[in-house]
Amino acid sequence: MIMGFKLLPEVFWGAGSLKQLADVLRNIKAEYVLVVTDQGIVKAGIADKVISVAKEVCSRTEIFDQIEPDPKDTTVAACAAKYKNDRPDAIVAVGGGSCMDFGKAVNVLLYNDGTIQDYKNQWDAIPNLTGTLVTIPTTAGTGSELTDFAVISDTSTQQKVNLIGKSVVATQAIVDPELTVGLPAGITAATGMDALTHAIESYACKTPNDLSDMLSLKAVSLIYNNLKTCVVDDPTNIEARSAVMMGSMLAGCSFANALLGLVHGIAHPLGAVWHVPHGVANAFGLPYVLEYEIPSEGERIINVGRAMGLTKEDLQPEDVITAIKELMKEIHIPMMSEYGVKEEDLDRLADLAMQEMGYICNPVQPSKEELVEILKKMYVRA
Numbered sequence: 001m002i003m004g005f006k007l008l009p010e011v012f013w014g015a016g017s018l019k020q021l022a023d024v025l026r027n028i029k030a031e032y033v034l035v036v037t038d039q040g041i042v043k044a045g046i047a048d049k050v051i052s053v054a055k056e057v058c059s060r061t062e063i064f065d066q067i068e069p070d071p072k073d074t075t076v077a078a079c080a081a082k083y084k085n086d087r088p089d090a091i092v093a094v095g096g097g098s099c100m101d102f103g104k105a106v107n108v109l110l111y112n113d114g115t116i117q118d119y120k121n122q123w124d125a126i127p128n129l130t131g132t133l134v135t136i137p138t139t140a141g142t143g144s145e146l147t148d149f150a151v152i153s154d155t156s157t158q159q160k161v162n163l164i165g166k167s168v169v170a171t172q173a174i175v176d177p178e179l180t181v182g183l184p185a186g187i188t189a190a191t192g193m194d195a196l197t198h199a200i201e202s203y204a205c206k207t208p209n210d211l212s213d214m215l216s217l218k219a220v221s222l223i224y225n226n227l228k229t230c231v232v233d234d235p236t237n238i239e240a241r242s243a244v245m246m247g248s249m250l251a252g253c254s255f256a257n258a259l260l261g262l263v264h265g266i267a268h269p270l271g272a273v274w275h276v277p278h279g280v281a282n283a284f285g286l287p288y289v290l291e292y293e294i295p296s297e298g299e300r301i302i303n304v305g306r307a308m309g310l311t312k313e314d315l316q317p318e319d320v321i322t323a324i325k326e327l328m329k330e331i332h333i334p335m336m337s338e339y340g341v342k343e344e345d346l347d348r349l350a351d352l353a354m355q356e357m358g359y360i361c362n363p364v365q366p367s368k369e370e371l372v373e374i375l376k377k378m379y380v381r382a
């Protein structure tokens, strides 16, 4: 069998690795750096830390700190327009998936003509390679630090769209679990469920391979066995934070190759239209999409359970799904209704989800009626 596998940016990993940013900037002789981030990261004091390391090397540092959750195409365009004729030597994107995706998209527009709409949802459609982009995740997380995707909100259609390909990927990723220690419990829970969804969806998917399987199952083990510690028991435990962050990164590497499925297909419209945070939206769908997939993915779901550490002799897919629901309860994942989603919205949600790449890439495609049934179970958390 011939297998292609993308190993994406150069990665610096570990508690305290933020200081590597100085070497990264020194090696490319950067004098002028643009830091892109959001207000939460500024308030947490992380933006200042990043800028102080950048200043060891660069004589000019600029900051753009107006990124919104699920970044909008219009904000990307405004930032790119501001810096297009005064292009920095490097962009440093620090924050959760929203900030990293924003940095990727701005990098694309700094080195290419046109708009996000010109390149959306097409593989390798972006003509020019881009400049140095360092991603520094502060959630664990999206895995965006090393994927070749950027998810941007298209304000003209209220849809989340993807930029995809070599021009999108960061040149370096600095993955420092210390940056997640102050993450509030709700965001830790949500982003951890996003990472767990990446790990499971990239394993029970249409196009897995031996390498992605290894990464996915290791990620499942690290995330499932440490997330509750990070959210509830001991949020400043650096070993648990490191484990979940490693899991998130491995899951990102896996899904960049094996792709995702219907859980993300449902989560994207929940984010774009109802503004449900991405990780929470994935948590809503994960157990119920797995339930639907038991006939085709049952064996794989059992393997996921083994990776979670479930030791029951005659382990069934249903036991694995119950354990995931239990974790969701323990880390206080909210209900759909808490985000203003109404039962009568589920029909429209089904229509929107069926237009998503995640629906098309799923190992089995439910009919509209079946999808509405899945959504109804999600809604009441049956």
Ligand SMILES: NC(=O)c1ccc[n+]([C@@H]2O[C@H](COP(=O)([O-])OP(=O)(O)OC[C@H]3O[C@@H](n4cnc5c(N)ncnc54)[C@H](O)[C@@H]3O)[C@@H](O)[C@H]2O)c1
Pocket (backbone or CB within 6 Å): 038, 039, 040, 041, 044, 046, 068, 069, 070, 071, 095, 096, 097, 098, 099, 101, 138, 139, 141, 142, 143, 144, 147, 148, 149, 150, 151, 160, 179, 180, 181, 182, 183, 184, 187, 191, 194, 278, 279
């Ligand atoms: N490109 C990819 O491969 C990929 C994969 C999955 C998800 N995504 C996208 O990523 C986005 C979601 O990213 P996210 O879940 O990381 O959330 P986010 O980036 O939207 O951040 C959520 C909130 O957490 C705050 N925050 C982040 N880190 C913090 C810290 N250490 N301390 C205090 N506050 C902190 C932020 O300020 C923000 O208010 C979505 O748009 C989703 O579609 C992209």
Ligand SMILES: [Fe+2]
Pocket (backbone or CB within 6 Å): 142, 194, 198, 264, 278, 282
């Ligand atoms: Fe995700």
